[in-house]
Amino acid sequence: MVDGAADEITQLLHAWAGGNADALPRLLAIVYPELRKIAARRLSGERPDHTLEPTGLVHEAYLRLAHRPDRHWENRTHFYAVAARVVRAVLVDHARSRGRIKRGSGAVSVELTEASAGVPPPAVDLLDLDAALQELEAIDATRARIVELRHFAGLSNEETAEALGISVSTVKRGWLAAKTWIRRRMEGQTRQP
Template sequence: MSGDVTLLLQAWRSGDAGARDRLAALVLPELRLLAGRQFRGERAGHTLQPTALVNEAWLRLSGLERIDWQDRAHFVHVAARLMRGILVDHARRRDAAKRDGGQRITLTGLDVPAPEDGLDVMALDAALARLEQLDPDKARVVELRYFGGLGIDETAEALGCSPATVKRHWQAARAWLYDALSPG
């Protein structure tokens, strides 16, 4: 599938509008699975649903006119960043409307001590922005693993490094985020 996605991205970049539609048939199911995983641990009544997240991400991806798509890994990285942005935008709108501290999401897999109803997505975004300033590689690993739903090997492929490096970065980023997101 990775090669098919890369070929379709190249065709889309070259102006083949049909390639975008064929690409959608390949990647939308994967994006839906990813969004479903992100929402699996969420509190009941979350106002943003996985399908809405995928649809919004696809609309934004489809609107990117001048992006030089390189391969499937590049596509997943951009999709993960867009999903992160959508979740943060949603939390900000909700926070502005309710003024109660924002939308809560869990950070499954990072073992971050979180309140009963989840983790503040805006705090996560701010922490990832700080981590990106300190160590962009570790921030990309978090983004690809958490928002992109990639495994260790896929993340290594996307970043062009070894799985052992990804494991080290993931472990260090988890520890850093644990401290950054812990109360007090």
């Protein structure tokens, strides 16, 4: 994203958090296309009969973001970091509401991917991924946040590093270690990350 647009997002976020209702429509016009791309990427690995569309995911995430009492985002990256948690929550809530509790019973599956990977890895069950992320968070909260930001918000390594206040190399190592740990956990092997 161009620095000017990132600066404008930051200014609009501050204005909105400060109570300027006129900032919200302007902010939405700028972030909606990016949120739509994130939603489309998250849903691209879904089964064909999945009932949640990217537009529905974005609208539900937007409603949850708009009604948060803690709308004091520092900048664009912080906003997308919060959006990652909201997108994850919407997807998990949707999977639960569809009654998909166990793997193999039509559960929602998603891909844990690199943003720029050419070959998609195998799909994983969203509810299992959420459970694994909760376990990982108890063991290593930073690595869990890296997965959340990279996977659910589609942030780059650099943006993830900025959002977490860590180095890009730490993000890369954490992303690789977290993906490995999650894969092992999903295969029934539990090891410390």
